[in-house]
Amino acid sequence: MENFSASKLFGLALFASLSYLPSQVQGQAAPVALLNTIYNSSFSLTPEQISAANLSDDIVFRVNTVINADRSGLANGGPREDDFYTLPGIHNASQLKPGEVLKIQEVTDTFPFAISAGTTLSRILYTTETLNGTVVPASAFVLWPFASRKFSATNGSFAPVILWTHGTSGFFADAAPSAYRSLYYGDMMPFWLAQAGYTIVAPDYAGLGVGQSWDGSEIPHQYFAGPSGARDAIFSLQAARTAFKGRLDGKFAVMGHSQGGGVAWATAEYVGQLQNKAGSLAKELGDAIKGYVGTVALAPVTKAWEVGTFATVMAGMRLGSIFPDFSLDQWFTPAGIARIDLIREIQGTSSVAQQLFLNSPASDFLKPGWYNGSHHARSFEGFANPGGRDFAGPLMVVQGTQDVFVSHDITSASVEATCQISPDNHLTYVVVDGYGHTPLISATRLTYIQWLEDRFSGKTAQSGCSQVNLESVEGSAQAGHSFPQWTSGLEHSYLNVGSVYEMGVSCLRFSLFFGGTLAVWQDVVMIINGLEYAGRITVIVGYLILSKHGA
Ligand SMILES: *[C@@H]1O[C@H](CO)[C@@H](O)[C@H](O)[C@H]1NC(C)=O
Ligand SMILES: *[C@@H]1O[C@H](CO)[C@@H](O)[C@H](O)[C@H]1NC(C)=O
Ligand SMILES: *[C@@H]1O[C@H](CO)[C@@H](O)[C@H](O)[C@H]1NC(C)=O
Ligand SMILES: *[C@@H]1O[C@H](CO)[C@@H](O)[C@H](O)[C@H]1NC(C)=O
Ligand SMILES: *[C@@H]1O[C@H](CO)[C@@H](O)[C@H](O)[C@H]1NC(C)=O
Numbered sequence: 440m441e442n443f444s445a446s447k448l449f450g451l452a453l454f455a456s457l458s459y460l461p462s463q464v465q466g467q468a469a470p471v472a473l474l475n476t477i478y479n480s481s482f483s484l485t486p487e488q489i490s491a492a493n494l495s496d497d498i499v500f501r502v503n504t505v506i507n508a509d510r511s512g513l514a515n516g517g518p519r520e521d522d523f524y525t526l527p528g529i530h531n532a533s534q535l536k537p538g539e540v541l542k543i544q545e546v547t548d549t550f551p552f553a554i555s556a557g558t559t560l561s562r563i564l565y566t567t568e569t570l571n572g573t574v575v576p577a578s579a580f581v582l583w584p585f586a587s588r589k590f591s592a593t594n595g596s597f598a599p600v601i602l603w604t605h606g607t608s609g610f611f612a613d614a615a616p617s618a619y620r621s622l623y624y625g626d627m628m629p630f631w632l633a634q635a636g637y638t639i640v641a642p643d644y645a646g647l648g649v650g651q652s653w654d655g656s657e658i659p660h661q662y663f664a665g666p667s668g669a670r671d672a673i674f675s676l677q678a679a680r681t682a683f684k685g686r687l688d689g690k691f692a693v694m695g696h697s698q699g700g701g702v703a704w705a706t707a708e709y710v711g712q713l714q715n716k717a718g719s720l721a722k723e724l725g726d727a728i729k730g731y732v733g734t735v736a737l738a739p740v741t742k743a744w745e746v747g748t749f750a751t752v753m754a755g756m757r758l759g760s761i762f763p764d765f766s767l768d769q770w771f772t773p774a775g776i777a778r779i780d781l782i783r784e785i786q787g788t789s790s791v792a793q794q795l796f797l798n799s800p801a802s803d804f805l806k807p808g809w810y811n812g813s814h815h816a817r818s819f820e821g822f823a824n825p826g827g828r829d830f831a832g833p834l835m836v837v838q839g840t841q842d843v844f845v846s847h848d849i850t851s852a853s854v855e856a857t858c859q860i861s862p863d864n865h866l867t868y869v870v871v872d873g874y875g876h877t878p879l880i881s882a883t884r885l886t887y888i889q890w891l892e893d894r895f896s897g898k899t900a901q902s903g904c905s906q907v908n909l910e911s912v913e914g915s916a917q918a919g920h921s922f923p924q925w926t927s928g929l930e931h932s933y934l935n936v937g938s939v940y941e942m943g944v945s946c947l948r949f950s951l952f953f954g955g956t957l958a959v960w961q962d963v964v965m966i967i968n969g970l971e972y973a974g975r976i977t978v979i980v981g982y983l984i985l986s987k988h989g990a
């Protein structure tokens with residue numbers, strides 16, 4: 440029975456694909472060449488870099504391989520070569536406010552990208568501000584759907600917008616998602632959201648994309664500083680609304696994962712502050728937060744110093760831009776500082792930081808008194824970590840029990856602290872049994888998209904905190920990784936977004952099935968082109984297949 444329905448649907452999908460083939464165009468077979476994952480980069484650490492950072496042959500091999508793969512994933516050579524990221528000459532830079540548009544690339548040439556067919560990419564440069572209020576330039580992308588999702592209760596002229604805050608891609612200009620062929624999260628997030636009819640507005644975050652300000656100074660990516668990411672997000676939306684007048688003025692939700700899950704949560708807090716304040720900033724930003732319907736935080740970082748040594752080093756590296764009395768030698772050993780110098784020099788991504796800082800004990804890089812020896816770690820926690828504060832609800836927090844980066848216990852504690860402070864606000868806490876940091880995104884798709892649809896269609900969320908526990912339909916599952924993350928083996932896991940091989944439980948068969956269901960869904964939506972309920976019906980059929988499959 441289940442196979443019958445599935446094959447009927449796949450037949451429909453095949454029919455749909457065949458029917459797209461233009462019949463009148465003469466084809467010619469394309470040339471053929473072998474492809475490897477480092478095809479567009481030939482980086483190699485120099486002997487001076489290797490000796491200054493005291494790297495073993497093994498680490499040298501790892502770093503070279505990972506950097507070449509990262510750089511091959513960048514369109515047009517990435518931010519340092521792509522002219523889009525060059526700042527326009529501006530004479531009044533010192534008068535600029537955050538949230539202004541600096542450059543609009545209305546339609547990005549997506550030939551060097553790998554975005555899904557039917558979607559359109561735009562990019563903007565805009566202004567945001569760092570923690571001390573310094574106005575800096577930054578970049579963002581907008582991914583437009585072929586046709587917008589319509590919600591009966593909303594004003595149909597506007598596309599629903601998801602303000603997407605990405606997880607850790609890196610720490611320097613090269614790591615901007617808007618420069619990645621896959622926009623970094625690819626099918627896992629922006630692509631399928633656009634195919635489902637949402638418009639995605641996605642800040643790269645200050646310091647990623649545009650590396651230097653007008654005066655030539657380096658723009659610090661203030662990693663894990665919630666209010667900093669929240670500003671990048673809200674100002675990117677404000678600028679995008681100005682840049683694409685009248686096209687993004689409807690409702691919006693915030694959604695993010697990992698570092699970006701924390702940013703999404705911090706954005707909900709920031710929106711709450713702006714809603715509650717009558718100050719001039721709130722007045723100016725009124726338009727930027729108009730239409731806010733809620734936030735989804737997936738595997739959010741709510742305790743900056745608990746993620747892992749590489750993350751502590753990368754966040755610590757920027758404390759000098761936050762606390763004038765901080766210097767690297769207060770926290771880091773000479774070996775740690777040598778590797779920080781190296782990663783800055785080579786613009787290493789998240790995957791590079793993991794190779795440099797997770798292959799030896801933390802004590803090689805961090806001094807024993809780094810946390811307790813000065814006020815910096817605690818002061819940072821005090822303002823940077825989201826959670827335990829008022830926020831603009833509703834908020835959904837999604838967390839796996841097997842997450843190696845963001846522990847289930849920590850997220851639960853942050854949820855609890857928040858519910859104590861804000862007991863009447865709406866917070867849904869979804870705990871996913873057996874899932875890790877990144878597979879979670881794909882596994883819980885139907886859960887959070889249904890929740891978002893309720894928000895966009897104006898359904899009132901019940902007040903108070905509640906918890907939902909989800910289990911995989913297959914019950915106890917094998918070790919593995921979810922389909923979108925899968926490249927081949929452990930030795931290729933550096934190619935995966937989230938860049939971690941999690942021994943936790945996720946279930947390949949489930950994910951394959953799930954991916955198949957979505958693919959069919961997209962095709963059905965295209966076939967029936969315009970029939971509003973096609974998506975819903977297919978998702979329900981998908982559910983039925985899944986539950987039969989599991990039974
Ligand atoms: C370089 O690293 C090796 C371990 O790979 C270590 O034994 C040695 O002490 C290090 N040298 C310096 C100068 O840090
Ligand atoms: C390949 O890399 C070169 C050098 O960085 C860059 O100029 C070029 O645009 C890249 N090719 C593509 C297709 O992105
Ligand atoms: C800066 O100058 C541009 C024109 O060069 C103008 O459009 C903009 O409003 C000015 N901004 C401020 C804050 O003065
Ligand atoms: C403010 O932060 C910027 C980095 O965004 C830094 O360059 C500047 O020195 C800081 N100013 C003060 C007064 O701390
Ligand atoms: C939808 O929004 C547009 C632009 O603000 C407005 O002109 C129109 O009257 C609205 N329609 C409805 C049904 O609210």
Ligand SMILES: *[C@@H]1O[C@H](CO)[C@@H](O)[C@H](O)[C@H]1NC(C)=O
Nearest residue numbers: 744807808809810811812816
């Ligand atoms: C800081 O001090 C507290 C109490 O003295 C101790 O429990 C904790 O482990 C210390 N933290 C670090 C990272 O050294």
